[in-house]
Amino acid sequence: MSRERILAEIRRSLKRREALDENVRRGIEARNADIHPHVQPAYDEDLVERLVRKHRDLHGSVEPIDTALHIVNAVIAYLRDNDLPQRLVAADRAPVKDLPWGDGVTCEHRPARGDDAVALSVADAAIAETGTIVVVSSPDSPMTHNYLPEHHIVVVPVSVVVRWQEDVWRILRKRPDFPPRGIAMISGPSKTADVEQTIEYGAHGPRNVHLLLLGDGQARGA
Amino acid sequence: MTVAQSSKAFKVRSRRALLDNDLREALGRARGGFVEQRRAAFEALPEFEALRDAANEIREHTLSHLDYYLERYAANVEINGGTVHWASTAEDMNRIVVDICRRAGAKLVTKGKSMVSEETDLHHALKAAGIERMETDLGEYIIQLADEPPSHIIAPAVHKTRAQITELFHANHARFGIEGRAEDRTAIVAEARRVLREAFLSADVGITGANFLIAETGSNIIVTNEGNGDLTSCLPKVHIVTAGIEKVIPTLEDLSVFLRLLGRSATGQEMSAYSTLYSGPARPGDSDGPAEYHVVLLDNGRSTMLGNEFHEMLRCIRCGACLNHCPVYSHIGGHAYGWVYSGPMGSVLTPLFKGLEESYDLPNACTLNGRCQEVCPMRIPLPSLLRRLRQRQVEAKITPARQRLALSMWSRLAARPRVYRFVTNLSMRSMAWLGRRRGALRYLPAGRGWTRGRDMPAPEGATFMTRWRRRGEQDT
Numbered sequence: 290m291s292r293e294r295i296l297a298e299i300r301r302s303l304k305r306r307e308a309l310d311e312n313v314r315r316g317i318e319a320r321n322a323d324i325h326p327h328v329q330p331a332y333d334e335d336l337v338e339r340l341v342r343k344h345r346d347l348h349g350s351v352e353p354i355d356t357a358l359h360i361v362n363a364v365i366a367y368l369r370d371n372d373l374p375q376r377l378v379a380a381d382r383a384p385v386k387d388l389p390w391g392d393g394v395t396c397e398h399r400p401a402r403g404d405d406a407v408a409l410s411v412a413d414a415a416i417a418e419t420g421t422i423v424v425v426s427s428p429d430s431p432m433t434h435n436y437l438p439e440h441h442i443v444v445v446p447v448s449v450v451v452r453w454q455e456d457v458w459r460i461l462r463k464r465p466d467f468p469p470r471g472i473a474m475i476s477g478p479s480k481t482a483d484v485e486q487t488i489e490y491g492a493h494g495p496r497n498v499h500l501l502l503l504g505d506g507q508a509r510g511a
Numbered sequence: 512m513t514v515a516q517s518s519k520a521f522k523v524r525s526r527r528a529l530l531d532n533d534l535r536e537a538l539g540r541a542r543g544g545f546v547e548q549r550r551a552a553f554e555a556l557p558e559f560e561a562l563r564d565a566a567n568e569i570r571e572h573t574l575s576h577l578d579y580y581l582e583r584y585a586a587n588v589e590i591n592g593g594t595v596h597w598a599s600t601a602e603d604m605n606r607i608v609v610d611i612c613r614r615a616g617a618k619l620v621t622k623g624k625s626m627v628s629e630e631t632d633l634h635h636a637l638k639a640a641g642i643e644r645m646e647t648d649l650g651e652y653i654i655q656l657a658d659e660p661p662s663h664i665i666a667p668a669v670h671k672t673r674a675q676i677t678e679l680f681h682a683n684h685a686r687f688g689i690e691g692r693a694e695d696r697t698a699i700v701a702e703a704r705r706v707l708r709e710a711f712l713s714a715d716v717g718i719t720g721a722n723f724l725i726a727e728t729g730s731n732i733i734v735t736n737e738g739n740g741d742l743t744s745c746l747p748k749v750h751i752v753t754a755g756i757e758k759v760i761p762t763l764e765d766l767s768v769f770l771r772l773l774g775r776s777a778t779g780q781e782m783s784a785y786s787t788l789y790s791g792p793a794r795p796g797d798s799d800g801p802a803e804y805h806v807v808l809l810d811n812g813r814s815t816m817l818g819n820e821f822h823e824m825l826r827c828i829r830c831g832a833c834l835n836h837c838p839v840y841s842h843i844g845g846h847a848y849g850w851v852y853s854g855p856m857g858s859v860l861t862p863l864f865k866g867l868e869e870s871y872d873l874p875n876a877c878t879l880n881g882r883c884q885e886v887c888p889m890r891i892p893l894p895s896l897l898r899r900l901r902q903r904q905v906e907a908k909i910t911p912a913r914q915r916l917a918l919s920m921w922s923r924l925a926a927r928p929r930v931y932r933f934v935t936n937l938s939m940r941s942m943a944w945l946g947r948r949r950g951a952l953r954y955l956p957a958g959r960g961w962t963r964g965r966d967m968p969a970p971e972g973a974t975f976m977t978r979w980r981r982r983g984e985q986d987t
């Protein structure tokens with residue numbers, strides 16, 4: 290009822306009696322089928338270098354690692370350096386799925402709870418343009434990992450680093466679950482400027498976003 | 512008890528005076544910061560003008576086929592497993608939201624920043640239904656405790672000092688077992704985190720706004736720095752998105768254009784910390800996420816605005832740049848505008864939503880310096896829209912004779928820049944004092960005869976929007 294009333298009022302304001310005629314509709318559909326980016330900021334910095342620089346500017350930290358075997362050691366060192374308990378929640382997908390954590394560390398694959406201090410995720414993409422990490426939700430990758438724990442460690446394979454935001458849309462459209470339920474674009478840690486207009490980190494979400502930049506075993510080029 | 516009484520009065524007076532300085536200081540700081548950061552962000556972006564062109568083209572394209580895009584968006588939300596509700600009026604929206612909450616047996620709802628729920632006064636509807644609401648944006652939470660409306664759309668508690676926040680927390684957080692006072696910034700933020708985390712985890716329903724709705728995917732996007740919008744979206748078993756019908760855009764590529772403008776215009780950030788697209792409820796196999804996902808599309812006069820001389824206002828992306836660059840706003844703060852939308856965009860929107868009589872002064876509290884239009888990423892001709900509103904006021908004859916005289920004197924004065932500047936400078940300083948009052952501006956600078964004669968014209972009963980609609984009917 291409200292729906293019809295609103296649509297009728299819109300059409301009246303647009304000086305149209307009916308829904309669109311076929312020609313106009315086809316024109317609109319053509320516009321939206323012809324997928325291309327509009328205006329993108331030009332830059333010629335190396336993609337990975339820019340990602341790292343931008344992410345650090347956003348108050349995040351980065352640690353390069355050579356292979357997936359180094360994830361365990363890097364995480365354990367991070368927990369130790371930050372005085373954190375030796376436990377975490379992690380995505381249930383490669384390359385963080387079946388890692389040899391050893392006896393001292395508890396790693397669970399489940400959604401985050403209010404008292405989890407650390408989550409370990411895998412980036413589906415990373416946008417060099419703005420230093421943004423993209424994590425897509427799925428049964429293996431719960432959304433709560435991105436927002437509840439105080440520390441968010443994200444494995445970013447260099448192969449997922451893209452130049453612009455629109456590259457992410459291009460990649461995601463190929464997924465069978467497109468559009469996924471959640472597409473998290475994360476640009477640095479949680480922050481607020483609501484007290485004295487001065488930035489404090491760790492407002493509701495992570496105080497730190499720590500990237501484990503996972504090399505592809507090859508010499509790096511742009 | 513005369514001593515006690517007078518000291519009480521003294522306290523009130525001195526607190527007011529203090530507040531006044533605090534307010535000016537805070538506004539100055541926010542303004543300086545936002546203005547400077549915005550400038551730096553756009554200086555580093557040679558594509559700024561091209562992005563503005565693209566954004567305007569997208570918005571105009573969408574608005575001129577708004578029926579098509581809304582239907583397409585709604586169809587895709589349903590494919591994702593969500594439910595779309597259409598609300599013609601503010602009351603419709605509140606009723607829909609309260610019904611969903613009731614069906615969910617909700618006792619507590621968390622809210623991410625949502626302008627439209629302020630617009631519809633959802634708070635009171637929830638309260639009347641016995642449902643507790645917790646604002647989760649730190650600024651919104653602070654003013655909820657203070658029982659005040661937001662004073663800035665990006666920084667809602669910009670007028671509150673640290674000491675005031677400390678006291679508010681102390682007075683309200685005993686029930687959470689928190690005894691001491693959080694004095695410094697870090698302690699304040701940590702205490703808010705602790706209290707609000709409990710709310711996030713125990714809320715039955717989460718209500719957020721939407722910065723955009725994407726027709727292609729049936730998604731809403733929510734942009735925040737704190738992550739409160741995401742915790743509100745992810746944790747409760749029911750997620751309700753409230754959004755004006757003008758928020759829809761066609762595709763993800765179109766979204767990227769707006770995201771490049773939004774953060775930079777608002778706070779000078781290339782990207783806010785969290786920009787998240789949500790498409791429906793939890794999927795089979797998901798281990799978290801809401802069981803229900805609802806969208807309430809609010810019209811509340813927008814569809815009428817689409818066809819009249821104020822349709823450009825529908826391009827607004829609520830970035831707040833026009834507020835930050837407005838000399839009037841930065842002297843008096845948001846509360847003086849008397850409603851949820853403030854600054855130049857509020858001076859246009861409030862009379863359109865609330866009626867010309869109720870907000871008589873807003874279109875007139877403008878120096879027509881044009882800064883707002885220059886910085887507006889959507890190139891909305893705010894000064895022209897304000898002029899049109901003034902003209903409507905005169906046409907609608909809601910201004911007593913003396914006001915019209917003063918208005919014409921004002922415009923004659925405004926035609927002489929040097930004299931005008933001198934006079935407005937004087938009055939700006941007094942406006943800081945006036946701005947402390949809640950409610951609309953009752954006194955205007957350099958127009959005393961005009962405001963004194965004006966006090967409270969009898970409302971005619973019909974709002975501007977409804978009169979416009981009638982007018983439109985006569986015209987066709």
Ligand code: SF4
Nearest residue numbers: 827828830831833887
């Ligand atoms: S009118 Fe323009 S500058 Fe003001 S909030 Fe809207 S988009 Fe931003």
